Amino acid sequence: MNIYTQQEITGQPEIWRLTFELIRQRSKEINEYLQPILANKELQILLAGAGSSAFIGEAAQGIIQKQTNRDTRAIATTDVVTHPENFLCVNRPTLQVSFARSGNSPESLETLKLVNQFCEESYHLVITCNKDGDLAQYALAHPKTAFAFLLPEGANDKSLAMTGSFSSMLLSVLLIFSKENVEEKKGEIASLVRQAQNILAKRKDLKEIATAKYERVVFLGSGHLLGIARECALKLQELSDGIVICKHDSFLGFRHGPRAVTNEKTLMVYLFSSNDHAYQYELDLAKSIAGDERNIACVTIGREQEVELNPLLNIDLDFEKEKELYIVTVALVGQLLGLYTSLELGLDPDNPSKSGAISRVVEGVVIYDYPNSTKA
Secondary structure (H helix, E strand, O other): OOOOHHHHHHOHHHHHHHHHHHHHHHHHHHHHHHHHHHOOOOOEEEEEEOOHHHHHHHHHHHHHHHHHOOEEEEEEHHHHHHOHHHOOOOOOOEEEEEEEOOOOOHHHHHHHHHHHHHOOOEEEEEEEOOOOOHHHHHHHHOOOOEEEEEOOHHHOOOOOOOOHHHHHHHHHHHHHOOOOOHHHHHHHHHHHHHHHHHHHOOHHHHHHHHOOOOOEEEEEEOOHHHHHHHHHHHHHHHHOOOOOEEEEEOHHHHOOOHHHHOOOOEEEEEEOOOOHHHHHHHHHHHHHHHOOOOOOEEEEEOOOOOHHHOOOEEEOOOOOOOOHHHHHHHHHHHHHHHHHHHHHOOOOOOOOOOOOOOOOOOOOOOOOOOOOOOOO
């Protein structure tokens, strides 16, 4: 019981170092593949995955669009498979970036096939943790149009919930599409490790918060952190086997109806932005909730503690402005809350689903042929 999950969460800083070294070693190959593709001003970049892998794209989308100056969209493979015509453009050269821990989810390979079917000019960058998976094998078999970046073996989580695989794939795509030379990112990687150690040092506090057995937990984030908030919500809900109901939203979006979910048994987790402009809006919402007469509890991440919020726990990440890799570390908060809540509920974090409703690799999905090709 609980053989892997805790090790995979706490082992992430070392996996990040190894991932960085792998990208350094393969930077020439990566650039030779990507640069001619990115030179096309009409290119669209699709960031695709299912579940946690889809949330990598949500977190990375804005950063990659800014770095490449190319239209970039995060789409879930689970959406593409049912309605490819809503997402894929015939006349747009398309680079699909696929995120996959195993690379064997039925929707992953089908989305790749649909991109090829719909788009006259298509390319694939596969970021995966499994060299033997279907996606990795496809890329290896099609070297002219596809490239596989395989993460260090330790990133291939053995437990049900994605932890190290999520953060390492997110780090990989941010480094791969960075405008800076990868060598210049060494200092930021060191900062990531320090930030992670700061979060891991608060494990006792997070464990104590988990003992309160909140019925509802809401994670809020803005911009790049909205995808991280969604991943944190999924992680806690997965690891608690759905006993804890989790929500996510943006700070401003939460005001428009979703705030109705809060009650006395709710924990708010605020993932504060490094962007000072966005933080003004975030803080206003957090202060509004702090004034609620029901005394709704909160945890605050990212900034110096705001006394008015009276958080159960504040973790100041001391991030450098305009350095966006820090979003990788924030996911640890949801992972740790999920781990300790799972243990508090008497579950096995490695396999928390008592009914077997969810599994490490999705099962039971039947893929049906798309009826018509729109490709000329």
